[in-house]
Amino acid sequence: MLYKVHLIATLIHILSAVYWLGAILITMTVLGPVMRFQPGKIATPIMSSIQNRVRRFVLVAIVLFAVTGSFNLYYRGLTDLGFFGTSYGRIFLIKMIPVAVMFAIYFSATLILRRLSPESNGTCCELEEGPKRAGRVFAILHMVALTSGIIVILMGVMLRG
Numbered sequence: 284m285l286y287k288v289h290l291i292a293t294l295i296h297i298l299s300a301v302y303w304l305g306a307i308l309i310t311m312t313v314l315g316p317v318m319r320f321q322p323g324k325i326a327t328p329i330m331s332s333i334q335n336r337v338r339r340f341v342l343v344a345i346v347l348f349a350v351t352g353s354f355n356l357y358y359r360g361l362t363d364l365g366f367f368g369t370s371y372g373r374i375f376l377i378k379m380i381p382v383a384v385m386f387a388i389y390f391s392a393t394l395i396l397r398r399l400s401p402e403s404n405g406t407c408c409e410l411e412e413g414p415k416r417a418g419r420v421f422a423i424l425h426m427v428a429l430t431s432g433i434i435v436i437l438m439g440v441m442l443r444g
């Protein structure tokens with residue numbers, strides 16, 4: 284029974300990762316470049332509602348990561364063995380660093396972009412006529428989140444041994 288829950292938890296964990304990284308990749312390779320060549324008053328509201336929608340799903344993914352990840356820690360016996368005594372525990376703790384970076388970007392990006400440019404609506408792309416600095420920061424935050432995500436996946440797979 285516990286094994287079946289572990290399988291389902293792992294499936295949900297992986298699907299959440301696919302969604303989040305997929306959303307970052309689509310934003311970087313499709314949405315950003317396409318919106319960049321649109322007039323600001325067209326691009327900003329479209330980008331804004333797309334980003335708001337995506338962010339709602341990513342928030343669900345974050346909750347799912349925490350629940351399924353915690354269950355898998357319990358399944359692997361980490362709650363008894365502790366985090367420092369095993370290589371599993373140590374890899375897990377290292378994995379939490381890029382995870383924290385991703386979570387920090389998720390929860391602060393809107394604030395940062397709004398501060399740089401209120402008209403960006405906190406979801407600015409690289410608008411040609413729009414605020415360039417917010418556009419650059421938008422791209423950098425996505426690149427850092429993507430790099431962290433790739434490291435998180437690598438460490439997650441390492442946890443399986």
Ligand code: HEM
Nearest residue numbers: 293300348349352353355356382432435436439440442443
């Ligand atoms: C609160 C945050 C998180 C916790 C507590 C957590 C915990 C875990 C644990 C314990 C494992 C190992 C499962 C096992 O031993 O079978 C794991 C694997 C994994 N994690 Fe996370 N994780 C979190 C966030 C993330 C994030 C943000 C991503 C990706 C964006 C991610 C992607 C993965 C992947 C791809 C695996 C490998 C799955 C497998 O091969 O079984 N995790 N995670």
